[in-house]
Amino acid sequence: MNGEIRKTDILVVGGGAAGLSAAAEAASYGARVVVLDSDLHLGGQLVKQTHKFFGSKDEHAGTRGYKIADIIMDEIKQCGDNIELHTNTSAVGYYKNDGMVTVMRGEDEYYKIQPRKMIMATGAQERIIPFPNNDIPGVYGAGAVQTLMNVYGVVPGKRVLMIGAGNIGLIVSYQLMQAGVEIAAVLEALPKIGGYWVHAAKIRRLGVPIHLRHTIKAALGTDYVNGAIIQDLDTCEMTHVECDVICLAVGLTPTNEMLWQAGCEMRFVPELCGHVPLRDSKLRTSNQDVWIAGDAAGIEEASSAMIEGRIAGLAAAESLGLKVDAQRFKIYHERLGALRRGETGEKIRSGLSKVQVCDWRDQ
């Protein structure tokens, strides 16, 4: 470790959909921005998505996820020296007395950075469910399977049992088939498919069974997965399934360690899938130097993460005293509102109503 303390206007933790959007927005008003990402590539989960996005044209609906990452990266490049990007670099600590952030690059470089403002776009991490043998090799998170096949082109296995029929379970099942992998079945404990029908229809058309009211009872194998026992939750009947990978798509939870460290006031909100910080309409947390965006603010999806990134980036730039186009707040909020309307947005609207504050000065 060297004693040097690096300085920047805005530190963005996480270079995914939200973080890159935040960086591009803030830098467009002249802020100097540093983006850290623990992964070896930028773009977060966007780079793993081969399907065309829904949502609105403003958020690149109709474009495949990994190409949306390219579009934002092009915008970042236009910002020139205003944005510094660091991959394989993790923010590992936040010291709220002086706003110091400790950073680890790779396994052996360690330094400090002191930003004036910080945007936490740390995303989410995968949940796991309990069952015997859920720790043996071959039981993989859905995001891990996507990384393996869509980023690095490695075959995850021969035959996959998918747990969870939410959007991630359905999409990853389809992506596995694109990669030439067989899907034994998709299991869902709930009595209905959680994800969009269009994704479910795509895999049903290809002959993959989606078993509702079914769960995994146990993974089989000693050194690695060679099968699974599944159970019908209504009849309790158990069936043996042959597979060499069990893919868990059982939900995500916000990555929030640094938000706790930053002293942000947090709430547990089931609709947002975990502990998330209170925030005002510009996504500022109770720590007045910290903003949030994307899944770290509550599990949602990439289109809204990109808009939240824009709002947080704009707000952080504004707080630095830079001349920003404040009209943009209204535009971004309208776009977010459009994504969250209707029945599909009900859960997120309910969750957000529990963590939104009008104005921090009133607290």
Add this chain to the structure above:
Amino acid sequence: MQLIEEHPVLTYSHGKLVKFLFDGRPLEGYEGEPIAMALHANGVRIYRITPDMKRPRGFFCAIGKCSSCFMVVDGVPNVRTCVTPLKEGMKVETQTGKGCIPMDVEA
């Protein structure tokens, strides 16, 4: 290696093919790609053995968060192999237990 040959949407651009050692066995992988991915492509699934229960572990999250893929890399234990880039000549070993802190690593 177990790589995806054909894909309807994606084209893969791999880096330089390099040699590395896994438990003394020579393997090949792409430089700059995560060690865990290179091992998986070579059919290696077990990355460590847990300290108390002696359970085999492979990777789980592949984004550097879950600790499942810790291995000993060039003598250093607890390396997150899913986010550590592969280099030519690396010595990668299955980690047993908690690993020992290498006292002779240069500061």
